[in-house]
Amino acid sequence: MSILDNLRGIGARVVNAVWRIGYASRFFLMTLLYSGMSFRRFRLTVREIFFSGVMSLIIILVAGMFVGMVLGLQGYETLKRYGSESALGSLVALSLVRELGPVLAALLFASRAGSAMTAEIGLMKATEQIAAMELMAVNPIARVVAPRFWAGVISMPLLAAMFSAMGVFGGYVVGVVLIGVDEGSFWSQMQGAVDFQHDVLNGVIKSLVFGVAVTVISLFEGYDSPPTAEGVSGATTRTVVQSSLAILMLDFILTAFMFRGD
Amino acid sequence: MSSPALLEIRDVNFAYDSRPILKGINMTFPKGKLIAIMGLSGCGKTTILRHIGGVLKPTRGYVKMDGQIIHELDQDNLYQMRRKMGMLFQFGALFTDMTVYDNVAFQMREHTDLPEEIIRDLVMMKLHAVGLYGTQNLMPAELSGGMARRVALARTVALDPMLIMYDEPFAGLDPISLTVVGELIRRLNDALGATSIVVTHDVQESLKIVDYVYFVSDGAIIAEGTADEIRASGEAFVKQFVHGEMDGPIPFHYPAGDYNKDLGVRA
Numbered sequence: 235m236s237i238l239d240n241l242r243g244i245g246a247r248v249v250n251a252v253w254r255i256g257y258a259s260r261f262f263l264m265t266l267l268y269s270g271m272s273f274r275r276f277r278l279t280v281r282e283i284f285f286s287g288v289m290s291l292i293i294i295l296v297a298g299m300f301v302g303m304v305l306g307l308q309g310y311e312t313l314k315r316y317g318s319e320s321a322l323g324s325l326v327a328l329s330l331v332r333e334l335g336p337v338l339a340a341l342l343f344a345s346r347a348g349s350a351m352t353a354e355i356g357l358m359k360a361t362e363q364i365a366a367m368e369l370m371a372v373n374p375i376a377r378v379v380a381p382r383f384w385a386g387v388i389s390m391p392l393l394a395a396m397f398s399a400m401g402v403f404g405g406y407v408v409g410v411v412l413i414g415v416d417e418g419s420f421w422s423q424m425q426g427a428v429d430f431q432h433d434v435l436n437g438v439i440k441s442l443v444f445g446v447a448v449t450v451i452s453l454f455e456g457y458d459s460p461p462t463a464e465g466v467s468g469a470t471t472r473t474v475v476q477s478s479l480a481i482l483m484l485d486f487i488l489t490a491f492m493f494r495g496d
Numbered sequence: 497m498s499s500p501a502l503l504e505i506r507d508v509n510f511a512y513d514s515r516p517i518l519k520g521i522n523m524t525f526p527k528g529k530l531i532a533i534m535g536l537s538g539c540g541k542t543t544i545l546r547h548i549g550g551v552l553k554p555t556r557g558y559v560k561m562d563g564q565i566i567h568e569l570d571q572d573n574l575y576q577m578r579r580k581m582g583m584l585f586q587f588g589a590l591f592t593d594m595t596v597y598d599n600v601a602f603q604m605r606e607h608t609d610l611p612e613e614i615i616r617d618l619v620m621m622k623l624h625a626v627g628l629y630g631t632q633n634l635m636p637a638e639l640s641g642g643m644a645r646r647v648a649l650a651r652t653v654a655l656d657p658m659l660i661m662y663d664e665p666f667a668g669l670d671p672i673s674l675t676v677v678g679e680l681i682r683r684l685n686d687a688l689g690a691t692s693i694v695v696t697h698d699v700q701e702s703l704k705i706v707d708y709v710y711f712v713s714d715g716a717i718i719a720e721g722t723a724d725e726i727r728a729s730g731e732a733f734v735k736q737f738v739h740g741e742m743d744g745p746i747p748f749h750y751p752a753g754d755y756n757k758d759l760g761v762r763a
């Protein structure tokens with residue numbers, strides 16, 4: 235009896251999960267389909283860039299600085315063993331541009347801006363603002379969802395770039411200013427090691443993909459949340475958890491395609 | 497039917513999951529009239545409005561506005577139809593991230609190319625009409641419940657709709673605002689040449705202003721008539737409702753199994 239119940243429970247959960255994935259994909263397609271307004275009235279998107287992008291800037295800059303400083307310390311410790319402290323610049327820059335910049339910026343963006351998007355849209359739904367908009371013959375996907383989506387997609391690579399730049403500066407402060415690695419070789423090694431297409435462009439592609447994933451998850455969770463206080467808070471938690479997992483999984487997949495041992 | 501009805505509801509049935517909510521509703525809303533839908537909490541009044549707005553689809557029957565059946569319209573035509581309607585939500589549903597001004601201006605900006613000066617004048621006119629001129633720079637969170645309702649009212653009529661729906665416009669208003677809002681609903685209806693539907697529990701207030709009343713109980717119409725007919729009615733449920741008595745033919749309880757039996761089974 236209880237085995238049957240368990241099986242039934244598992245089945246229901248699987249069906250539910252598949253159903254939600256389908257629903258989320260449809261939501262994503264609708265968002266793309268109704269994106270016209272986000273560009274025709276670009277001010278709507280700019281406003282959301284301010285709220286999600288600019289408001290995340292401080293936390294991104296501070297975090298980037300500290301991550302770069304840690305990289306400077308750890309990198310120096312390791313490189314010193316092989317007598318190649320001068321390669322510190324390239325180590326710091328490559329780690330940041332290829333991996334840590336896009337991934338950590340996206341994780342921070344998910345918890346700072348993604349959760350806020352979910353809560354905002356969830357509350358708009360709970361207080362019937364979405365329904366009111368629809369009855370005013372304004373499509374809420376076009377008016378509310380799509381501008382936030384594009385704002386996230388536009389902000390994400392910029393935030394990742396700033397994270398990396400701040401990180402490089404942090405590595406410089408620790409490596410060159412505090413520890414005393416030669417400044418000239420720090421920068422020149424970095425310049426020589428970082429390839430625009432292979433490293434920088436791939437990093438940008440990563441952060442674009444993360445931007446799409448995080449904003450779609452955040453917006454969908456908000457739009458789909460039950461219209462109650464618990465519903466919205468649950469959705470906010472799910473946003474952070476699912477976005478973080480999605481970022482890390484996608485990062486592995488993208489890295490495997492981009493840097494497969496060459 | 498050849499009467500110049502703006503809106504007709506014919507034999508509308510609707511169920512949430514398998515619980516029937518509306519059971520064969522028939523209503524007619526002639527042009528220019530102010531009509532009330534009354535009934536106890538949970539009897540399906542908001543659900544009727546949702547059908548008119550095309551948010552819900554009837555399982556049987558149809559809602560026809562201006563010659564078109566609402567649930568058969570495609571998205572573009574439905575949106576076109578909704579532009580002719582205004583709906584005041586039960587809890588206002590003001591956009592919390594916009595000022596009062598932007599809330600009232602919302603539809604003008606979305607649906608028209610009016611220059612900002614004209615929008616400004618229109619917004620001030622609408623705010624003045626609901627007695628809230630001077631609040632334009634406040635955020636919805638800074639308004640009291642009654643003020644928010646009046647702002648929502650201004651927003652509802654921003655584009656002079658043909659059909660105005662009010663979901664509980666009187667709930668939570670002080671006696672003066674109550675009369676003011678009642679008068680306002682009547683005046684807006686007549687000035688705009690619109691047709692209005694007022695969903696309400698407030699029998700006394702609404703009987704003063706409406707032309708016709710439908711009483712709904714448990715998803716079906718149990719009485720209807722003009723305001724005078726309703727006042728004079730000898731029917732038990734109408735009297736019960738008008739005088740707010742506990743005992744009478746209208747069930748107060750949510751439809752479920754027998755409560756006593758439930759207790760008996762558990763004991």
Ligand SMILES: Nc1ncnc2c1ncn2[C@@H]1O[C@H](COP(=O)(O)OP(=O)(O)OP(=O)(O)O)[C@@H](O)[C@H]1O
Pocket residue numbers: 512517535536537538539540541542543544586
């Ligand atoms: N989303 C929903 N899912 C399931 N049942 C619902 C839903 N919304 C409303 N109902 C049910 O439908 C019935 C009618 O609801 P409705 O909102 O139309 O009532 P109402 O007449 O407007 O009541 P009130 O005067 O309290 O606003 C209620 O019994 C409610 O339980």
Ligand SMILES: [Mg+2]
Pocket residue numbers: 541542543586663
């Ligand atoms: Mg209601």
